[in-house]
Amino acid sequence: xVKVTLKDxxxxxxxxxxxxxxxxxxxxxxxxxxxxxxxxxxxxxxxSTPLKKDASVEFYTFDDEEGRRVFRHSTSHVxxxxxxxxxxxxxxxIGPAIADGYYYDFDSPEKFxxxxxxxxxxxxxxxxxxxLPFERMDxxxxxxxxxxxxxxxxxxxxxxxxxxxxxxxxxYRQGDFTDLCAGPHVPSTGRLKSVKLTSLAGAYWRGxxxxxxxxxxxxxxxxxxxxxxxxxxxxxEAKKRDHRKLGAELDLFSIQDEGPGFxxxxxxxxxxxNELENFWREEHHRRxxxxxxxxxxxxxxxxERSGHWDHYKxxxxxxxxxxxxxxxxxxxxxxxxxxxxxxxHSYRDLPVRMGELGLVHRHELSGVLHGLxxxxxxxxxxxxxxxxxxxxxxxxxxxxxxxxxxxxxxGFKYRVELSTRPEKAMGSDEVWEMATSTLEDALQSKGMExxxxxxxxxxxxxxxxxxxEDCLGRTWQCGTIQLDFQMPEKFDLTYVGExxxxxxxxxxxxxxxxxxxxxxxxxxxHFAGAFPVWLAPVQARVLPITGRHVEYAQKxxxxxxxxxxxxxxxxxxxxxNYKIREAQGQKIPYMLVLGxxxxxxxxxxxxxxxxxxxxxxxxEEFVARIKDEIKTKKI
RNA sequence: GCUGGUGUGGCUCAGUGGUAGAGCAGCGCAUUCGUAAUGCGCAGGCCGCCGGUUCGAAUCCGGCCACCAGCUCCA
Numbered sequence: 001x002v003k004v005t006l007k008d009x010x011x012x013x014x015x016x017x018x019x020x021x022x023x024x025x026x027x028x029x030x031x032x033x034x035x036x037x038x039x040x041x042x043x044x045x046x047x048s049t050p051l052k053k054d055a056s057v058e059f060y061t062f063d064d065e066e067g068r069r070v071f072r073h074s075t076s077h078v079x080x081x082x083x084x085x086x087x088x089x090x091x092x093x094i095g096p097a098i099a100d101g102y103y104y105d106f107d108s109p110e111k112f113x114x115x116x117x118x119x120x121x122x123x124x125x126x127x128x129x130x131x132l133p134f135e136r137m138d139x140x141x142x143x144x145x146x147x148x149x150x151x152x153x154x155x156x157x158x159x160x161x162x163x164x165x166x167x168x169x170x171x172y173r174q175g176d177f178t179d180l181c182a183g184p185h186v187p188s189t190g191r192l193k194s195v196k197l198t199s200l201a202g203a204y205w206r207g208x209x210x211x212x213x214x215x216x217x218x219x220x221x222x223x224x225x226x227x228x229x230x231x232x233x234x235x236x237e238a239k240k241r242d243h244r245k246l247g248a249e250l251d252l253f254s255i256q257d258e259g260p261g262f263x264x265x266x267x268x269x270x271x272x273x274n275e276l277e278n279f280w281r282e283e284h285h286r287r288x289x290x291x292x293x294x295x296x297x298x299x300x301x302x303x304e305r306s307g308h309w310d311h312y313k314x315x316x317x318x319x320x321x322x323x324x325x326x327x328x329x330x331x332x333x334x335x336x337x338x339x340x341x342x343x344x345h346s347y348r349d350l351p352v353r354m355g356e357l358g359l360v361h362r363h364e365l366s367g368v369l370h371g372l373x374x375x376x377x378x379x380x381x382x383x384x385x386x387x388x389x390x391x392x393x394x395x396x397x398x399x400x401x402x403x404x405x406x407x408x409x410x411g412f413k414y415r416v417e418l419s420t421r422p423e424k425a426m427g428s429d430e431v432w433e434m435a436t437s438t439l440e441d442a443l444q445s446k447g448m449e450x451x452x453x454x455x456x457x458x459x460x461x462x463x464x465x466x467x468x469e470d471c472l473g474r475t476w477q478c479g480t481i482q483l484d485f486q487m488p489e490k491f492d493l494t495y496v497g498e499x500x501x502x503x504x505x506x507x508x509x510x511x512x513x514x515x516x517x518x519x520x521x522x523x524x525x526h527f528a529g530a531f532p533v534w535l536a537p538v539q540a541r542v543l544p545i546t547g548r549h550v551e552y553a554q555k556x557x558x559x560x561x562x563x564x565x566x567x568x569x570x571x572x573x574x575x576x577n578y579k580i581r582e583a584q585g586q587k588i589p590y591m592l593v594l595g596x597x598x599x600x601x602x603x604x605x606x607x608x609x610x611x612x613x614x615x616x617x618x619x620e621e622f623v624a625r626i627k628d629e630i631k632t633k634k635i
Numbered sequence: 636g637c638u639g640g641u642g643u644g645g646c647u648c649a650g651u652g653g654u655a656g657a658g659c660a661g662c663g664c665a666u667u668c669g670u671a672a673u674g675c676g677c678a679g680g681c682c683g684c685c686g687g688u689u690c691g692a693a694u695c696c697g698g699c700c701a702c703c704a705g706c707u708c709c710a
Contacts, residue, residue, distance in 0.1 A: 103705095114640080201705030202638025209707050213638055216705070244703095248646085257683080257701055315709085360710090365636050366701090368708065378710065456709095465710090477710055515710045546667040573667080581671035595669055605669075613670050 005056040021047040024059050035059040036186045037070040046184040062223050072097035074185045075192050075221040076104045081177035082123030093155045093214050101220030112215050117197045124195050131190030132174040144169045156180045194228040195221040241471040243524035244371040250529055261369045261376030268537035275535050280381055289353040294335025300325035306334040307426050311459040315362045332358035333509055336384040337491040345495040351387035358382050372521035379516040385508040396442035399510045403479040406512050411635045415467045416448050419456035426486045435483040436462040460486040471525040478514035530587040533629045539566045541588045543579045545595040552599035
């Protein structure tokens with residue numbers, strides 16, 4: 001007999017050789033049916049694994065992240081099996097589970113089409129119906145190489161060759177299909193129930209554009225059909241929040257064929273944008289920042305000096321003025337350097353915090369453009385902090401606090417990443433080491449959780465990035481803090497120290513919104529276009545019931561306008577229902593319905609876009625209410 | 636940039652070789668109405684662009700452009 005310790009701490013005895021599936025079934029009938037995979041002494045394993053000694057055991061179902069991943073990964077094997085059956089000779093690359101599903105990459109001379117996906121899906125359903133068990137086979141390295149080589153699976157051979165010498169190699173077989181795989185898997189294909197192939201895309205082998213492009217099939221799967229349907233409905237719902245769609249519907253901005261990646265801001269988009277910038281200026285002023293503005297075009301010499309000419313050329317736009325080379329700025333920092341350099345600085349002045357809402361242009365590949373999220377010109381809410389090396393940590397913490405405060409005002413959750421030295425970088429390893437550990441130190445003293453992205457830093461320094469989510473859960477980098485020892489060197493920046501000698505300051509580059517454009521995209525999707533009152537392009541719309549109420553409506557509008565409330569009057573010859581419907585569609589926070597009663601008493605009947613009719617109140621009472629919401633930036 | 640898909644009035648979409656359609660929006664007229672669509676009428680389209688095939692092209696072929704999804708890359 002062996003002793004098994006379960007998740008709740010209880011201990012049960014089983015005869016040696018009992019499988020985990022048996023253990024699950026003995027705990028409860030439901031767990032026996034729903035368990036997908038087990039954890040034996042901390043390691044995820046198949047349910048078919050037998051008990052050999054005393055152990056701790058846990059089980060995972062589709063309700064757990066681990067269970068879902070195994071479930072989707074197993075589905076990807078079924079996808080590969082269906083594809084190989086339909087198109088013999090296609091070679092397999094990799095097929096992992098991803099956030100909401102899985103994919104499999106194939107190398108095939110034949111191009112997949114959407115019609116083929118349907119056939120593949122039917123093939124998968126047949127395999128699921130056959131309820132084939134997933135069988136694990138541990139293989140000796142040489143044998144596995146021989147096996148996949150004989151099958152012509154050159155990608156699998158490459159994968160095996162790249163595994164460390166002592167790595168255990170395993171394959172999984174279901175029916176007549178065998179794939180290289182570490183596992184674990186669900187017990188049999190019948191568990192997979194409801195599958196759907198969602199899209200088709202190209203993907204480079206091992207993610208490098210130097211390699212061959214393979215065909216990637218994306219899909220998802222669920223243990224119940226109703227769950228799949230819910231999932232698809234959720235995606236449809238999320239698409240309604242897409243900032244590109246809402247941007248057009250709410251008339252915030254447009255991107256036209258005449259300028260791919262160069263957005264046009266319309267009056268309503270500008271109202272929102274100006275609020276963000278006002279907020280930004282107020283907060284930065286409060287925190288000791290000064291504001292500057294630097295030119296969009298500067299000459300070649302300067303870009304050579306900054307390192308951009310060498311390290312950033314592919315992303316820059318160029319022009320000639322009087323036969324000389326100039327570049328359009330892709331970053332604001334060099335301009336900031338020149339401003340710092342324009343006069344002497346004493347150590348007493350440091351830190352100097354210099355902000356700039358700077359318009360930068362970057363050449364992005366056509367395929368990556370995405371509404372306001374990824375554009376070719378955008379405004380960074382930039383700032384450069386010049387300081388003594390000893391001030392670095394506190395300044396970084398100050399920026400972390402600033403970012404956290406800003407995002408909390410909008411109700412955003414964010415993720416933090418730390419990016420380290422890239423391949424193409426300026427400066428010595430020691431300096432990079434020091435900069436990176438300073439950033440890490442600051443993060444740790446704030447007790448922040450973060451992920452490390454090796455090699456993702458800027459060419460002049462490591463960075464802390466803040467990521468926000470869009471409507472489909474894709475994340476976008478917004479805020480960033482970069483510590484830079486290179487630029488001050490390149491530009492020979494100095495300050496006069498206590499000793500009367502010149503010393504080298506260090507600097508921070510940082511943005512909070514990141515790009516105002518991207519931030520507006522994220523905001524739009526986050527609020528589904530129903531912006532908080534302080535940001536709403538139109539804060540109230542006045543709706544006279546009939547023509548005879550227009551005069552009073554005008555008076556109400558003027559009163560609100562006098563308080564700098566963004567207000568519109570809908571004096572069209574339409575029924576109130578129609579006007580309300582339209583104002584709701586525009587997601588205007590407050591609608592003021594005005595008829596005989598209101599005109600007579602000097603009141604307004606207030607309708608809120610989510611709460612609905614909230615009754616009549618005096619005009620002044622309404623003014624006080626909306627002004628308070630604006631002032632407190634109520635979400 | 637790469638792979639696949641899409642491109643028809645302001646918007647959403649029909650239209651598979653033979654005279655370009657609908658709904659919504661817009662405009663006009665009537666209606667003067669109390670919390671999510673009043674009725675009638677009128678306008679509006681080099682069918683993304685260029686070229687080819689054909690007696691004839693929105694429709695078939697080629698090239699280009701833009702957009703969508705993904706890859707690579709980044710705020």
